[in-house]
Amino acid sequence: MITNPRIVLPTNAKIGEVIEVKTVVNHVMETGNRKDVDGKPVPRNIISALSATFGGTEVFRAEFGPGISANPFVTFPMRVTGPGVIEVTWRDDLGVSIKEIAILEILAEQ
Amino acid sequence: MSKSNNITQSAHISAGPPQAVGTTVSRRVVLAGALAFTALLVDPGSAATVGERTVFFIETYKKLVGDTEPEERDVKVDILETAENGNTVPFTINVTSPMTPEAHVKKITLLSTGNLQAVVATFYFTPQSGRASVSGRMRLTCTQDVIAIAELNTGELIRGQTKVSVLLDGCGR
Numbered sequence: 001m002i003t004n005p006r007i008v009l010p011t012n013a014k015i016g017e018v019i020e021v022k023t024v025v026n027h028v029m030e031t032g033n034r035k036d037v038d039g040k041p042v043p044r045n046i047i048s049a050l051s052a053t054f055g056g057t058e059v060f061r062a063e064f065g066p067g068i069s070a071n072p073f074v075t076f077p078m079r080v081t082g083p084g085v086i087e088v089t090w091r092d093d094l095g096v097s098i099k100e101i102a103i104l105e106i107l108a109e110q
Numbered sequence: 111m112s113k114s115n116n117i118t119q120s121a122h123i124s125a126g127p128p129q130a131v132g133t134t135v136s137r138r139v140v141l142a143g144a145l146a147f148t149a150l151l152v153d154p155g156s157a158a159t160v161g162e163r164t165v166f167f168i169e170t171y172k173k174l175v176g177d178t179e180p181e182e183r184d185v186k187v188d189i190l191e192t193a194e195n196g197n198t199v200p201f202t203i204n205v206t207s208p209m210t211p212e213a214h215v216k217k218i219t220l221l222s223t224g225n226l227q228a229v230v231a232t233f234y235f236t237p238q239s240g241r242a243s244v245s246g247r248m249r250l251t252c253t254q255d256v257i258a259i260a261e262l263n264t265g266e267l268i269r270g271q272t273k274v275s276v277l278l279d280g281c282g283r
Contacts, residue, residue: 018240067230069198069247079240
């Protein structure tokens with residue numbers, strides 16, 4: 001299950017500035033290395049892909065292995081070219097994916 | 111693993127932080143709740159190592175870099191020297207780069223020398239990234255070196271690394 005996706009953007013962004021985009025989502029990131037109390041291996045299920053687009057164009061992509069902690073929290077940079085929509089998609093081993101969007105607003109000229 | 115194994119291995123390893131010595135069973139008794147992940151972890155001591163690096167890491171690294179060792183420059187792997195909780199170890203990787211279409215970082219591969227799986231994550235950038243940096247949280251099952259390899263648009267590979275001590279060492283070495 002992938003739940004509770006969140007994107008955090010700075011509230012005041014200027015064109016040309018490089019901002020940090022924080023992303024987090026709830027997911028157990030089951031490594032496949034664990035055994036349950038009966039000694040049976042717990043099957044791997046991790047979020048293996050994160051993809052971020054701005055205005056429909058990919059700006060960042062990540063592939064995760066089991067070494068990324070549960071509830072993967074990733075911060076990546078992006079140069080601001082104007083206002084627009086950031087969309088992040090997370091996909092796990094079971095093929096489940098979830099999307100979240102955030103609207104980037106530009107600090108108005110004074 | 112028996113104590114004599116630890117002593118034999120130490121002879122080959124350059125001085126590093128002292129590691130808690132204790133039996134795996136008593137460690138499992140102590141770990142509970144938030145550390146349930148580590149408590150149920152299949153003993154990664156089964157990962158064969160050469161020195162302090164797992165065989166998986168050595169093979170993965172060789173496939174990634176080929177015959178030439180990447181130059182150690184411009185790649186900063188920022189992780190606190192001591193991780194209290196190996197379940198969630200914050201990291202930041204920063205590669206010095208102008209991030210222009212002519213000179214930028216295309217991807218960063220984050221590698222663990224001690225975990226069962228060598229590739230922690232791979233991060234892909236474009237000139238519009240503005241900066242070649244990424245932060246996240248990783249799992250470290252034991253004290254080890256964490257290595258980042260950055261691939262530039264020219265195809266050149268560069269690297270950086272740092273050593274992290276994990277207080278509850280789960281690798282049975």
